[in-house]
Amino acid sequence: MKTLSGRWLFVPFLFIILWLTGCEGDDPGQPPTSPPQTATATVATPTAAVVEQRPENFYLIATDAPSRDGTFTDIDEFGTLVGYDAELMALLADQAGFEYEFVVTNLNGLFPAVAAGEFDMVMGALIIEDQPPAGIVYSEPYQELGQMLVVRANEIAIQGQAGIGPGMRVGVVANSPGEATARSVLNVADADLVLYMSAASAAQALVNGDVVAVVLNHMDAAFYTETYYQQLKIAGNQTGRNAWLSSRAYGIAVAAENVDLLERLNGAIEALQSQPDYSQLQMNWLARQVAIVPGESLIGTPSDEVVIGTTQALSDLDPAATVPNLLSWEVKLNTMTGLFRFDADNNLDPVLVEFINVQDEGLIYTISLKPDLTFPDGSALTAEDVQFSFLRAIRQGNFLLNGFLKDSDDDGFADTDSIELLGELSLRLVLDKPISYFTSVLATTPYFIVSKDCFPEGLAETSTCGGLGPYLIKEWLPGESLRLEANPDWPGRAPATPRIQIRFYPNSEALRTALENEAIDIAWNGLSRAEGAELEAGTFLGWNGPTVFKSYLVLVEDDPEDPPAERSPWNDPRVKQAIAMSLDREALASQIFGESRIPLYGPIPDGVPGYAEQTQTRNLEEARVILQAAGYSAGDPLSFTLHYLNDGRYTALEGEYAALIKAQLEETGLIEVTLEGAPWETFRPGSSSCEYSAFLLGWPPVGQPANFNDGMYWMEYFITNTERVCSHYESEQMAELLVQAEAADAMPDRPEARYALYAQMQALWATTLPTIDLTQEFSYALTASTVSSLRIDTMGLLRYDTIGKQDPSG
Structure with a gap:
């Protein structure tokens, strides 16, 4: 169908002909993608002479534009007639095989002209009346619209129209049948009626709680209540026409004598409604x-979806980003993976790697990828995707690549x-120097592969875009939510739950409320242990993961070249040993932090690959002897x-x-x-500039994960950043062990030699004390009772694919 448009003018019984012809081979179902050509419109009086000029199989259609809300007919900026009726007639004409012209005019009093044959049809959001005007018949309805009352999903007071009373704000689309229904059927007063420009803005207002119903x-009601069923529903949970407050059927008016045209229209309408x-077209208009x-669910969470709430912010979804946001x-x-990947049990899995060969004493890694991964x-x-991904991260200045791969010109x-x-x-891959734990580094975020x-x-x-991970990223609304779905092409074990939603909350109060209201299944990184204990006393479950946060006592040594009288007491290793012996780590953990922390006796937290058990008993008597000797x-x-x-x-609790x-x-x-306590803006420069002689340090920095999963x-x-840490620790023996550990067997399936050297380093740590290790804190999640399984890894990251959920209904 070809469309030509002209200027238009409202003059009683003067009209402008907009030329539209139903031509075979065009696709009338597609909305126009560019402005149509413009033709000069003609203005004429519809006389018998004009009627006689119409060729056979050609019809003149009177319409009114714009219609009341612009949905059925309107005039666009190019002077083209647009709208539901305009596009529907194109489909009907193509179906029935006729040509036509639209005439934009005032429809008031026009039916006699149709009965007299001056127009063949009237189409313009005409509501089919029980008793048509004299000489007029209506086609079968080409569209019916029922009006429905939509409320929030947890609404119990409003079960239907009887639930709407004075003082209750009701939203409608301005100048729509919904507005008329609210006034006439629900008897909503002007003061209680809130007008919106679209169904979407009305639905959003209902979700936000600005109105009690729309x-x-x-x-529209079906779309919003089916798509957002956790937030919206039809009042009373009614379905179909039973839920219609009112309805309108729209038809085309023709002369009662024009039986042939009526039959053609009805046949085309019936055929079209199944196409x-x-x-x-309905969705378009x-x-x-x-x-x-x-927003969050108002009726609990679905059995096939786990909803995780957090107060943390999601900074980005690009593995090349340099901000180590937890x-x-x-x-x-x-949602992604690297060539290697640690599972929740700390097993290093070559998830994308078919074969690896480490050569030249650990400098060169030759890698073959698994085939048929998508x-x-x-x-x-x-x-090429691997190379592309690594080079992206290198160009962004990511240390985990630039600090390990070959840098021949030392430009960083x-x-x-x-x-x-x-x-x-x-x-x-060519490294700058042998690194025995490099495959563990390959499993970190900056090395994740993207398309x-x-x-x-x-x-x-x-x-x-995501990558090759257990889940696909379906939708991210920053500050609101992130939705994930299980990846059918993931080469690893299928996730325990097919869908994950993460919801972001501004504070712990909002997070707790969401958990208590069953809007989320898991409260993650946002509630204190005290809050968790209160909720665990009820029906909620607490889950401890591995320890991921360490508390150290850093003792700042002075330059050993300084005169003895000017040196820090910590330059004497005996004094540091006495401090370590005087501390009761068990009491520090249990008396202050309850069950959230345990003692830490060495540099590596429990469970991290390469951890070797260390113990130290408090010995005040020995500490006194050492101090007196000093x-x-x-x-x-x-x-x-x-x-x-x-x-x-x-x-x-840091003060206590x-x-x-x-x-x-x-x-x-x-x-x-x-x-002496201080806030971060004071404490950070004081500790990093070595102004403090002794301070408590938390590690890793708050909000950041460990750089990689290895001891x-x-x-x-x-050991190597002692000036930056301010400990000024030096030990030739420790430095030698470090070199040996980095140069150990680098094959990922043979870590024993490396771990043996790590054990020696940890034993030496306990006597030379680069830091005094105090306590380690568990990662912690609080969940609804329906959560049946959950794993947190040793980097403090929640493994979504391990989260299981029971159906509360059975």
């Missing part, structure tokens, strides 16, 4: 299916040829200030924690401690 046509073009922001790394872990965008995984960026393509599924066809070369923080006495005690963070960044440390040390009778992460930093 009146929508049945198609996809008809449904698409009558139920446009505009998404809203649904939640961001967690989501990427569940990204969410449908493209196949190749070595790994060389491009450190990632060499050998074939479609094979590549070679070169979906991600750009630059950073794409808001991308939802020259201290009751009259001349070891005196120092212990600095700690007092703004709750580590814990709200520091006070108990002070009390334990002073039990020797030879130590005197002054406590070396927890040791290397405090």
Whole structure:
């Protein structure tokens, strides 16, 4: 069908002809993609002469534009007649095989002109009347619209129209049948009627609680209550026509004598209503299916979806990003993967790797990829994708690549040829120096592989492309929610739950309310242990994961070249040993933190690959002997200030924690401690510039994960960055063990030699004390009783694919 448009004018019984012809071979179901050509319109009086000029099989249709709400007919900026009626007539004409012209005019008093044959039809949101005007008949309805009352999903008082009373705000689309229904059927007063410009804005207002109900046509009502069933429903849970408050049937008026035209129209209407073009047309104009922001569930969570609530922010979904945001790394872990991957039991899985060969004493890694692996965008995984992904992260300045891959010019960026393509599924990686734990590093977020066809070369923080992971990213509404679905192409074990939703809350109060209202299944990283204990006393379940946060006492040594009288007491290793012996780590953990912490006797938290058990018993007598040998006495005690963070960044109990440390040390009778707390903006520069002689340090930094899942992460930093940590620790023996451990057997299936060296390092740590390890804190989640399984890994990341859920109904 070809469409030509002209100017239009409202003049009683003067009209402008808009030329529209039903031509075979065009696709009338598709909305126009470009402005139609413009023809000069003619203005004429519809006389018998005009009628005689109409050729056979050609019909003149009177219409009114714009219709009351612009849905059925309107005039666009190009002067073209648009709307539901205009596009529907194109489909009907194509179906029935006739040509036509629309005439835009005032429909008032027009029916006699139709009966007299001056027009063949009238189409313009005409409501079929029980008694048509004289000489007029209506076609079968080409559209029926029922009006329905929609309420929030947890509404119990409003079961139907009787539930609406004075003072209750009801939303409607302005100038719509819904507005008329609210006034005439529900008797909503003007003061209580809230007008919106679209069904979407009315539905959003209902979700937000701005109104108690909205009146929508049945198609809009069906879309919003079916799509957002956790937030919206039809009042009284009624279905079908039983829920219609009112209805209107729309038809085409023709002369009663024009039986042939009436039959053609009715046949075309009946045939069209079963065709996809008809449904698409309804969605385009009558139920446009505009998404809203649904908010949290009001009726609990579905049995096939786990909803996780958190107060953390999701910074990005790009593995090349350099900000080590804890939640961001967690989501990427569940939607992407690297060449290697740790499972929830700390087993290193070559999930994308068919074969690996480590050569040249650990400098070169030759890797063959598994075949037939597919990204969410449908493209196949190749070595080019690996190279593309690594180079993206390198260009962003990501340390975990630039600090390990070959950097021949020492510019801080790994060389491009450190990632060499050998074939479609094979590549070679060249390191800057041998690193025995490099395959553990390959399992970290910056090394995750993404599709070169979906991600750009630059950073794409808001991308939802994802990668090869257990879940696909279906929707991300920043600050609101993230929706995931199980990835059917994931080569690993299928997730326990097919759908995951993460909801973001501004504070712990909102998170707790959501859990108590059953809007979420899991409260993750947002509730304190005290709040958790209160809720666990009821029906909620607490889950401890591995310990992922360590508390250290850092003792700042001075330059050993300084005169002895000017050196810190910590330069004497005996004094550091006495401090360590004076501390009761068991009491520090249990008396202050209850069940949330346990003692820490070495640098590596329990359960991390390479951990070797260390123990140390408090021995006050031995500590006193050592201190006395070092020259201290009751009259001349070891005196120092212990600095700690007092703004709750580590814990709200940090002051009590520091006070108990002070009390334990002073039990020797030879130590005197002054406590000084400070907020982060003061504490950070004071500790990092070595102004403090002793301070409590939490590790890793709050809101960040461990860089990689290996015991070396927890040791290397405090051995090689002693000036930055301010401990100024030096040990030739420890430095040699570090070199040996990094150069150990690098094959991922043979970590024993490396772990044996780690054990030696941990034993030496206990005597030379780069830091004094105090306590370690469990990761913690609180869940509804329907959650049946849940795993948190040793980096503190929740493994969504392990979360199981019972159906509460049975």
